[in-house]
Amino acid sequence: xxxxxxxxxxxxxxxxxxxxxxxxxxxxxxxxxxxxxxxxxxxxxxxxxxxxxxxxxxxxxxxxxxxxxxxxxxxxxxxxxxxxxxxxxxxxxxxxxxxxxxxxxxxxxxxxxxxxxxxxxxxxxxxxxxxxxxxxxxxxxxxxxxxxxxxxxxxxxxxxxxxxxxxxxxxxxxxxxxxxxxxxxxxxxxxxxxxxxxxxxxxxxxxxxxxxxxxxxxxxxxxxxxxxxxxxxxxxxxxxxxxxxxxxxxxxxxxxxxxxxxxxxxxxxxxxxxxxxxxxxxxxxxxxxxxxxxxxxxxxxxxxxxxxxxxxxx
Amino acid sequence: xxxxxxxxxxxxxxxxxxxxxxxxxxxxxxxxxxxxxxxxxxxxxxxxxxxxxxxxxxxxxxxxxxxxxxxxxxxxxxxxxxxxxxxxxxxxxxxxxxxxxxxxxxxxxxxxxxxxxxxxxxxxxxxxxxxxxxxxxxxxxxxxxxxxxxxxxxxxxxxxxxxxxxxxxxxxxxxxxxxxxxxxxxxxxxxxxxxxxxxxxxxxxxxxxxxxxxxxxxxxxxxxxxxxxxxxxxxxxxxxxxxxxxxxxxxxxxxxxxxxxxxxxxxxxxxxxxxxxxxxxxxxxxxxxxxxxxxxxxxxxxxxxxxxxxxxxxxxxxxxxxxxxxxxxxxxxxxxxxxxxxxxxxxxxxxxxxxxxxxxxxxxxxxxxxxxxxxxxxxxxxxxxxxxxxxx
Numbered sequence: 001x002x003x004x005x006x007x008x009x010x011x012x013x014x015x016x017x018x019x020x021x022x023x024x025x026x027x028x029x030x031x032x033x034x035x036x037x038x039x040x041x042x043x044x045x046x047x048x049x050x051x052x053x054x055x056x057x058x059x060x061x062x063x064x065x066x067x068x069x070x071x072x073x074x075x076x077x078x079x080x081x082x083x084x085x086x087x088x089x090x091x092x093x094x095x096x097x098x099x100x101x102x103x104x105x106x107x108x109x110x111x112x113x114x115x116x117x118x119x120x121x122x123x124x125x126x127x128x129x130x131x132x133x134x135x136x137x138x139x140x141x142x143x144x145x146x147x148x149x150x151x152x153x154x155x156x157x158x159x160x161x162x163x164x165x166x167x168x169x170x171x172x173x174x175x176x177x178x179x180x181x182x183x184x185x186x187x188x189x190x191x192x193x194x195x196x197x198x199x200x201x202x203x204x205x206x207x208x209x210x211x212x213x214x215x216x217x218x219x220x221x222x223x224x225x226x227x228x229x230x231x232x233x234x235x236x237x238x239x240x241x242x243x244x245x246x247x248x249x250x251x252x253x254x255x256x257x258x259x260x261x262x263x264x265x266x267x268x269x270x271x272x273x274x275x276x277x278x279x280x281x282x283x284x285x286x287x288x289x290x291x292x293x294x295x296x297x298x299x300x301x302x303x304x305x306x307x308x309x310x311x312x313x314x
Numbered sequence: 315x316x317x318x319x320x321x322x323x324x325x326x327x328x329x330x331x332x333x334x335x336x337x338x339x340x341x342x343x344x345x346x347x348x349x350x351x352x353x354x355x356x357x358x359x360x361x362x363x364x365x366x367x368x369x370x371x372x373x374x375x376x377x378x379x380x381x382x383x384x385x386x387x388x389x390x391x392x393x394x395x396x397x398x399x400x401x402x403x404x405x406x407x408x409x410x411x412x413x414x415x416x417x418x419x420x421x422x423x424x425x426x427x428x429x430x431x432x433x434x435x436x437x438x439x440x441x442x443x444x445x446x447x448x449x450x451x452x453x454x455x456x457x458x459x460x461x462x463x464x465x466x467x468x469x470x471x472x473x474x475x476x477x478x479x480x481x482x483x484x485x486x487x488x489x490x491x492x493x494x495x496x497x498x499x500x501x502x503x504x505x506x507x508x509x510x511x512x513x514x515x516x517x518x519x520x521x522x523x524x525x526x527x528x529x530x531x532x533x534x535x536x537x538x539x540x541x542x543x544x545x546x547x548x549x550x551x552x553x554x555x556x557x558x559x560x561x562x563x564x565x566x567x568x569x570x571x572x573x574x575x576x577x578x579x580x581x582x583x584x585x586x587x588x589x590x591x592x593x594x595x596x597x598x599x600x601x602x603x604x605x606x607x608x609x610x611x612x613x614x615x616x617x618x619x620x621x622x623x624x625x626x627x628x629x630x631x632x633x634x635x636x637x638x639x640x641x642x643x644x645x646x647x648x649x650x651x652x653x654x655x656x657x658x659x660x661x662x663x664x665x666x667x668x669x670x671x672x673x674x675x676x677x678x679x680x681x682x683x684x685x686x687x688x689x690x691x692x693x694x695x696x697x698x699x700x701x702x703x704x705x706x
Contacts, residue, residue, distance in 0.1 A: 070610075071611070072610070074610035081604065085602050098609050102609065
């Protein structure tokens with residue numbers, strides 16, 4: 001658990017972070033979102049003491065971080081950044097092994113851990129372990145960056161716009177990867193982004209920041225339903241809010257289920273696990289007001305009506 | 315008439331230039347003795363018609379093979395050029411055979427401008443071919459060393475004995491060895507010490523960046539003092555010191571000799587080393603340093619494991635520039651009695667003995683080329699992780 005109470009950061013006279021209080025529970029994926037210069041990165045970097053806070057207190061599992069040696073503290077916190085910061089003179093394996101080696105793990109355990117992480121990030125160890133960062137594509141480099149952050153098996157992961165520099169397709173696949181890994185390893189993650197869609201997709205809780213202050217913190221659904229002010233509304237994309245909200249809901253939450261699955265359907269259809277946003281898009285495209293809903297095997301399990309979307313309670 | 319010049323243009327230009335210089339300049343010169351002026355011989359006179367025609371044909375073939383419209387035939391050209399290089403000592407031996415009789419024990423053969431031009435242009439051709447064929451730099455260095463060893467083996471052979479250069483060498487064998495030792499000693503000492511000193515200064519400048527501008531300015535100012543003047547300027551204070559403190563004389567530290575030379579060489583070497591080291595350390599990507607800190611490395615670990623290795627190629631580049639500069643400057647240091655190959659050059663100038671000058675100049679050029687390739691190789695090795703074989 002990470003607790004920030006009344007934390008401020010002054011650079012010269014400017015208040016980069018202004019009296020914020022925030023608690024991130026264990027196992028939570030908390031996303032700090034805001035425009036550039038809102039203090040979100042500064043907040044993140046105060047947690048592992050890359051930046052010293054000017055006022056207030058930060059506690060991790062109840063211990064004030066100022067009582068912990070900064071190097072010990074950082075070795076226990078995973079850290080991934082946008083430009084990956086991979087060490088260009090070391091191989092992928094050596095890059096991932098940084099924190100385990102700093103922690104003094106025996107060589108054999110380090111080797112096993114590196115292999116395990118490469119597999120977790122879906123990078124074939126035989127192919128990638130010996131490569132150098134310059135030989136990787138942007139997406140691969142970022143996977144290595146995430147693997148390196150996880151290497152010491154830290155309880156906490158800090159991620160500063162890790163997917164910001166990637167193309168949309170790679171970004172989406174890495175976001176899915178992160179959600180999958182989080183299901184598996186259950187870390188406490190603080191994730192910084194300026195991309196509200198990314199925040200809505202990943203977060204169990206979104207913290208919106210502006211001018212060094214926290215404007216609103218809520219679950220993605222609650223944030224969409226009740227933005228605190230015009231700034232949050234604007235961040236949520238104004239007119240596209242309806243679609244963003246639909247993107248958070250699954251088709252099976254509104255479909256009429258069939259008594260028993262029927263055989264495979266052809267033509268336009270939607271999966272039960274897809275989002276209402278995708279369903280709406282399909283309906284618009286095919287100009288139809290209802291879609292058969294199928295399971296992973298392609299058998300029809302229900303029907304989704306446009307009316308059901310329209311009459312859904314606010 | 316339009317001549318399409320596809321294919322390679324550098325090789326024909328070099329080959330034709332070699333051909334023109336070979337035919338228009340003296341290939342060798344024959345002196346009846348060391349003092350008497352030499353008598354220049356052109357290519358035809360020196361080696362005779364068959365040999366001259368073979369050389370001409372080989373150079374023309376290089377030019378034509380390079381002009382092949384589809385794909386220049388680089389490998390055959392490389393073989394031709396290698397053969398041309400290998401025949402260089404043989405053509406000298408052949409000229410000696412033709413022009414020096416057994417009845418002329420004092421006669422000697424000097425190497426002419428045409429011969430030097432051919433050597434130089436063949437060198438350029440080899441570099442061009444190395445780049446076109448993408449051969450590793452190590453390959454060029456290796457064949458250069460092989461050639462040097464071959465020459466080393468050929469030099470004492472009887473059939474090259476009347477070569478003026480070799481006569482100058484064989485009458486100065488021990489001096490040559492001493493000059494090599496003092497030249498290498500001065501260069502090694504100057505580069506080594508200025509690496510230590512320059513490294514320390516660069517580290518201090520990292521800590522106090524405010525002093526950077528002033529210090530680099532001061533070092534640049536030293537760089538602008540002509541080398542001869544700096545050597546001269548150091549004579550007075552060092553003479554004074556050695557007169558005051560007799561133990562300095564015991565160490566052979568006096569106004570002339572190795573001490574002022576070493577000091578001046580260090581003064582000149584500091585600028586490239588300090589500047590490159592400062593830039594190298596500062597240029598390391600901020601994100602890499604930030605993530606090293608974020609991983610929990612101590613400041614010492616960040617420096618030794620990340621910043622220094624990443625700065626290394628540029629630091630080695632500074633050492634490379636410094637070494638080449640020091641090898642050249644040490645030649646001038648012979649004027650204040652520091653020894654080295656410069657001794658031969660200045661003796662040769664005094665005696666108007668061209669071959670003695672060359673005996674001093676050739677090893678200096680060879681040392682500079684050797685230092686250049688060695689440090690370039692080292693810098694490449696150091697950065698093996700950052701090749702240009704990117705994914706996709």
